[in-house]
Amino acid sequence: MKPFKSFNTRFLYISLVFVVCIISSCGEEPEGGGKSLLEPAYLLPTDDEISGWKTLGAYEEANDYDSLYAVIDGGAEIFIDNGFVSAAFQIYQNCIGGICKGPFLHIRIYDQGNETNAKATYEKLSTGISIPWVTTDAEARIDESGLASYAVELWKKNFYVQVVIEEKSSESLNIAKLFASHISKKIR
Numbered sequence: 001m002k003p004f005k006s007f008n009t010r011f012l013y014i015s016l017v018f019v020v021c022i023i024s025s026c027g028e029e030p031e032g033g034g035k036s037l038l039e040p041a042y043l044l045p046t047d048d049e050i051s052g053w054k055t056l057g058a059y060e061e062a063n064d065y066d067s068l069y070a071v072i073d074g075g076a077e078i079f080i081d082n083g084f085v086s087a088a089f090q091i092y093q094n095c096i097g098g099i100c101k102g103p104f105l106h107i108r109i110y111d112q113g114n115e116t117n118a119k120a121t122y123e124k125l126s127t128g129i130s131i132p133w134v135t136t137d138a139e140a141r142i143d144e145s146g147l148a149s150y151a152v153e154l155w156k157k158n159f160y161v162q163v164v165i166e167e168k169s170s171e172s173l174n175i176a177k178l179f180a181s182h183i184s185k186k187i188r
Helices: 001-022 065-081 114-126 170-186
Strands: 052-057 060-062 086-096 100-110 132-134 139-143 152-156 161-166
Touching: 060 065, 060 100, 065 086, 065 114, 065 132, 100 170, 114 152, 114 161, 132 152, 152 170
Parallel strands: none
Antiparallel strands: 052 086, 060 086, 086 100, 100 161, 132 139, 139 152, 152 161
16 A cells, blocks of 8 residues: 555656646746747737727737738738747727727737847837837837827837837827736736
């Protein structure tokens, strides 16, 4: 009976160590790049996660080059050339009492495989008409090149994130920053 009990104890110990190792690596970038354990779609805010903002329809995903081309067409090359793994896209609008109004907000989150690729993507997509946005945990900027929109862009770990709001006002810029900060905090 004693060897059986010892086997159970050893099995329980090994199982516990395995579970702890799996849990502690969630959201971390795998060594050597490759697919992240944290998927872009997981980073998208859900309805009212940012108070009053609702998703408009289902999010779109791109998990290979063909699906990326289908979503963003000609813009896909920069992402592919810099290690594209997957992406998620969602549109939001402010909705109160079932009535949605105001500007549309677009979120695009790209998993570029590793930090080097995410930073290279961020640098290559710069319009030159942007100002640095100082955050505590990511390199970010505000792209002011749109005639009637703002884009907040950031990279953190293996992710490149774009938050575009279709209105050019200080209030809309603050909303875009709020979404970008919220997403950045989810990237561990």
